[in-house]
Amino acid sequence: MGAYIARRLLLMIPTLFGIMLVSFIIIQFAPGGPVERMIAQLTGTDVAATARIGGGAGDFGGGAQPPGAADAGSANSKYGARGLDPEFIKQLEKLYGFDKPAHERFFNMLWNFIRFDFGESYFRSVSVIDLIKEKLPVSISLGLWLTLLTYGISIPLGIRKAVHDGEPFDVWTSTLLVIGYAIPSFVFGVLLIVFFAGGEFFQWFPLRGLTSDNFDELTWYQKILDYFWHLTLPLLAMGVGAFTTMTFLTKNSFLDEIKKQYVITARAKGLSENRVLYGHVFRNAMLIIIAGFPGAFLYAFFSGSLLIETIFSLDGLGLLSFEAIIGRDYPVVFANLYIFSLLGLIVHLIADITYTLVDPRIDFESREV
Numbered sequence: 001m002g003a004y005i006a007r008r009l010l011l012m013i014p015t016l017f018g019i020m021l022v023s024f025i026i027i028q029f030a031p032g033g034p035v036e037r038m039i040a041q042l043t044g045t046d047v048a049a050t051a052r053i054g055g056g057a058g059d060f061g062g063g064a065q066p067p068g069a070a071d072a073g074s075a076n077s078k079y080g081a082r083g084l085d086p087e088f089i090k091q092l093e094k095l096y097g098f099d100k101p102a103h104e105r106f107f108n109m110l111w112n113f114i115r116f117d118f119g120e121s122y123f124r125s126v127s128v129i130d131l132i133k134e135k136l137p138v139s140i141s142l143g144l145w146l147t148l149l150t151y152g153i154s155i156p157l158g159i160r161k162a163v164h165d166g167e168p169f170d171v172w173t174s175t176l177l178v179i180g181y182a183i184p185s186f187v188f189g190v191l192l193i194v195f196f197a198g199g200e201f202f203q204w205f206p207l208r209g210l211t212s213d214n215f216d217e218l219t220w221y222q223k224i225l226d227y228f229w230h231l232t233l234p235l236l237a238m239g240v241g242a243f244t245t246m247t248f249l250t251k252n253s254f255l256d257e258i259k260k261q262y263v264i265t266a267r268a269k270g271l272s273e274n275r276v277l278y279g280h281v282f283r284n285a286m287l288i289i290i291a292g293f294p295g296a297f298l299y300a301f302f303s304g305s306l307l308i309e310t311i312f313s314l315d316g317l318g319l320l321s322f323e324a325i326i327g328r329d330y331p332v333v334f335a336n337l338y339i340f341s342l343l344g345l346i347v348h349l350i351a352d353i354t355y356t357l358v359d360p361r362i363d364f365e366s367r368e369v
Contacts (some may be wrong), residue, residue, distance in 0.1 A: 012342075021106070035093055037327065037328050040042040075133045142316065155246070165251075193312075250289055253285040320336070
């Protein structure tokens with residue numbers, strides 16, 4: 001297993017390099033950019049944009065107007081700028097690193113990322129790593145509890161559905177799950193707000209945030225209750241589709257195992273149904289489900305939460321990534337991509353290791369990566 005892990009770790013390097021390279025190339029051809037955005041702000045009414053450049057570039061102290069910024073007769077055809085001195089445009093390019101060739105910028109970025117130096121956000125005047133740390137509590141809360149709830153509810157439900165396959169319990173639960181799966185999470189979230197968060201009916205749950213304003217004044221058990229009180233509706237909105245997928249996966253895995261010869265043999269030997277189900281079937285049926293836990297957590301952690309974060313005013317990594325893409329904040333965009341990709345590769349390796357822990361008969365040493 002050690003050799004297999006070593007090969008997988010080595011393969012992460014070219015894989016991560018390829019992901020970053022393709023993304024970087026796509027960004028080069030995408031319309032707009034940080035320079036264009038700043039020019040648009042400067043030629044509009046955003047006074048704060050000028051102050052941001054004055055402090056960030058280090059050349060225009062005290063937020064003073066940069067030289068040539070008011071020269072309405074100048075233009076830069078590359079960015080379509082009007083009323084800005086071309087020399088000032090060059091200083092903007094230098095500020096954001098666009099005065100260097102693309103390949104040099106790419107390799108500088110990779111070298112910094114290897115050392116987990118993600119630089120500073122273009123438009124927030126704060127380091128990228130601090131931004132990510134600030135948003136992590138929301139994403140961890142949503143991802144962790146959604147994964148635990150999904151496994152905790154869907155696995156017992158899927159096992160029971162497999163045991164009672166085709167019976168009324170199986171039919172009506174499948175109907176409810178399919179209906180729930182068909183409803184988009186953000187639509188379900190809006191419905192929950194309307195009914196239970198001060199919409200047209202009840203005001204049982206808070207509408208925004210992860211904690212109340214007086215959270216610091218609460219006792220430890222009140223803090224726990226307040227925390228889960230705020231998480232209830234977002235988790236319900238995100239969990240509808242996840243419950244359905246995991247429940248049917250569990251049911252189908254158990255049905256496949258129940259039909260195999262070793263189960264028939266175990267029953268013929270007089271073993272009880274619980275002994276057959278949990279002593280023999282469970283381990284084999286749960287292999288793919290348990291091994292998929294790291295991947296499920298990663299998906300819940302980083303995916304499908306943007307609209308939920310927006311609806312419930314939860315400022316997490318999903319919303320941060322979206323705003324960075326829209327705002328062309330490239331350090332934040334590439335830092336999130338790098339971290340998510342690296343975690344994804346590590347999680348896939350953990351999933352393979354989990355397979356061997358669940359079933360020692362699986363041997364990755366003898367197979368090609």
